[in-house]
Amino acid sequence: MILAGDIGGTKTIIGLFEETPTCLQAIREETFPSQSYGSLEAILDQFKGSGSRPPLHAACFGVAGPIIEGKSKATNLPWELDERALAAALHVSRVKLLNDLEAAAYGMLQLDPTDLRVMQPGLPRKGNIAVIAAGTGLGEAILYWDGAQHHPIATEGGHADFAPRNDLEIGLLRYLQKEFGHVSYERVLSGPGLFNIYRFLRDSGIAPEPEWLRLRIAEGDPGTLVSEIGLAEEHPLCTQALDLFASIYGAEAGNLALKAFAVGGVYVGGGIAPKILPKLQDGTFTSAFADKGRFAELLRSIEVEVALNLRAPLIGAAQYGLMLLGGRS
Incomplete structure (x- = not known):
């Protein structure tokens, strides 16, 4: 049995998987509100106590934060995680922490075509792939192509400096600088970021x-309400906020594609993209994605797809757990 987790600032999803001759099969999954728990171990205790306890052989968790020498301090949670401590708590020798976008990148490779929606058709090429995902925060990863297979690489690109492209975005930068000082892309491209806009x-x-x-x-979640009202075009403030969000999202996806030389494609993951899919498909995103001057033609040749399956990070963590056991990847 493989235990896998997708640990985010808003929710944590824990799943138990079993290898079959054809795939990894989910035996049980449960979602927990992350902010209601003091640690991942507390969630795991509750998960283990709510069902049968088959013997575990490996565990892997995608965490929204940097992983250094098997340890992580979650970016949007007051949690500190350690592979050794988790191994002791779970009584299993094989435990791995992955950056959440690294886990998502592994998961993207396992998705069915029906789990993806093409926003921009591209040339069918082998090569590096970029993964960008806005949700509670902004994550970015790269799938490096070695000529035979892809290798996920974690980044913390979501915390790089926000680069405005016009007078309106310069005004946005100055507005946010007064509040935050340093303004990262995550301050703009996330649920809280949409409300900042x-x-x-x-x-x-x-x-x-x-x-x-x-x-x-x-009375509700500000980012969610702004996106819902913006999609319905019920008020110009929300409509324009969503327009600007989609444009900046496309621009940063294009930046990542250039830095990764992602001629193999771009995956747009995270919890926000499926919810605002009509806006992402109206051309605002792809126009900004390709607006790269002399490299515009290259960017227009790259396929861009939205991942509709929100389980990609959990699936990816489970797949890495299988790799820890020497199984197929």
């Missing part, structure tokens, strides 16, 4: 915020 447009006087909108945002 909304606040900038609101406070810049782009359009007035009516009382009904203020109350709805105050």
